[in-house]
Amino acid sequence: MKKILVIGPSWVGDCMLMQPMLMRLKQRHPDCLIDVLAPSWTAGLLRALPEVHEAIVNPFPHGELNIKGRYRLGVDLRAAQYDQAIVLPNSLKSALIPFFARIPLRTGFVGEMRYGLLNDARKLDKTVLPLMVERFAQLAEAHDGQIPRPLANPKLTVSGAQIDATLAKLGLSLAQPVAVFCPGAEYGPAKRWPVAYFAETAQRLHDEGYAVWLIGSAKDREVAETIVALGNQSTRNLCGSTDLTDAIALLSCAQLVISNDSGLMHLAAALDRPMLALFGSSSPQFTPPLSKEATVVKLDIECSPCFKRECPLGHFNCMNHLTPDRVWEKIQQVIP
Numbered sequence: 001m002k003k004i005l006v007i008g009p010s011w012v013g014d015c016m017l018m019q020p021m022l023m024r025l026k027q028r029h030p031d032c033l034i035d036v037l038a039p040s041w042t043a044g045l046l047r048a049l050p051e052v053h054e055a056i057v058n059p060f061p062h063g064e065l066n067i068k069g070r071y072r073l074g075v076d077l078r079a080a081q082y083d084q085a086i087v088l089p090n091s092l093k094s095a096l097i098p099f100f101a102r103i104p105l106r107t108g109f110v111g112e113m114r115y116g117l118l119n120d121a122r123k124l125d126k127t128v129l130p131l132m133v134e135r136f137a138q139l140a141e142a143h144d145g146q147i148p149r150p151l152a153n154p155k156l157t158v159s160g161a162q163i164d165a166t167l168a169k170l171g172l173s174l175a176q177p178v179a180v181f182c183p184g185a186e187y188g189p190a191k192r193w194p195v196a197y198f199a200e201t202a203q204r205l206h207d208e209g210y211a212v213w214l215i216g217s218a219k220d221r222e223v224a225e226t227i228v229a230l231g232n233q234s235t236r237n238l239c240g241s242t243d244l245t246d247a248i249a250l251l252s253c254a255q256l257v258i259s260n261d262s263g264l265m266h267l268a269a270a271l272d273r274p275m276l277a278l279f280g281s282s283s284p285q286f287t288p289p290l291s292k293e294a295t296v297v298k299l300d301i302e303c304s305p306c307f308k309r310e311c312p313l314g315h316f317n318c319m320n321h322l323t324p325d326r327v328w329e330k331i332q333q334v335i336p
Helices: 012-017 018-027 040-048 069-079 095-099 132-138 159-169 193-205 217-230 245-252 263-270 324-334
Strands: 003-006 034-037 054-057 082-087 103-108 120-122 178-182 212-215 256-260 275-278 294-297
Touching: 003 018, 003 054, 003 069, 003 095, 012 018, 012 040, 012 132, 012 263, 018 034, 018 132, 018 217, 034 069, 034 120, 040 054, 040 082, 040 245, 054 103, 069 095, 082 095, 095 103, 132 217, 193 212, 193 217, 193 256, 193 324, 212 217, 245 263, 256 324, 263 294, 294 324
Parallel strands: 003 034, 003 082, 034 054, 082 103, 103 120, 178 212, 178 256, 256 275, 275 294
Antiparallel strands: none
8 A cells, every 4th residue: 555745835825725635636546545744723624635544744834944853753653654645735844844754756846955855856837737627637657648638627525414513613604605804815815806996896795685694714804893893783603613624614605705815715716615706816726626516706907916025116006996886796706
């Protein structure tokens, strides 16, 4: 039985985009066992992926080198006797643990001076593989292999028992159709639709008979409180009140999801929920929501995408000009 250690990404959305690569590994090696080393906040998602045998917590904060700590973890992992490591991040530090673990085959793209750490280093052709999901999937192939097309989309399923448990835990019901808003974006404010626009859209959906739930991390709680304060007292602010397993269950209940380009957007896409994905500073040409039920909403203006955390020009036109009226027109095309 082939044993594979995947060094996973640091972000929830990227971990979701990793799944087609895991699917492909299972196609090529049906009996393989796949463990994923990733940050603790991704564990709820990894446990929901049937391809993952074990989620191993990567204890190192984003950006921290800590060579001694990585060496100790690598030594601890030697006992697992992995046959292959697949390193998804392009950093030097992400390739250290498989090297210290003495995993015989260490696969990844050429990155920060990693030739000695990776012995199956691939050169990335961004024109052939424009999407992140494709780049990840390519690492599941043999060195000169090509990914099958069309590539499978990420896919999540949620049991009725999990939905019932989450609704009971949070005191929610499905008496009304549900719209879920994801107003946060970990990367920075340039990816976030204005709070007042979310608030106005929530009011319109309430008038149409929808229950509106706001989900996100504790960092998004203040933004969500503002949405509620702007005339949406019946909107439920669940930001910071859910773990990732809860968030997946709540998204699965939605008749409509409105999300910034974020990890939750990719989870909603994997659940095939009707969704409007709002893009500003980032590009759907690299990390689009991978679902036929998702509609990308963006403005084609000269300065977008800039891929900046904050608007470098100060006007934030890519989101400010994406008005609630424009989004409402798209909503009418999505909801019954």
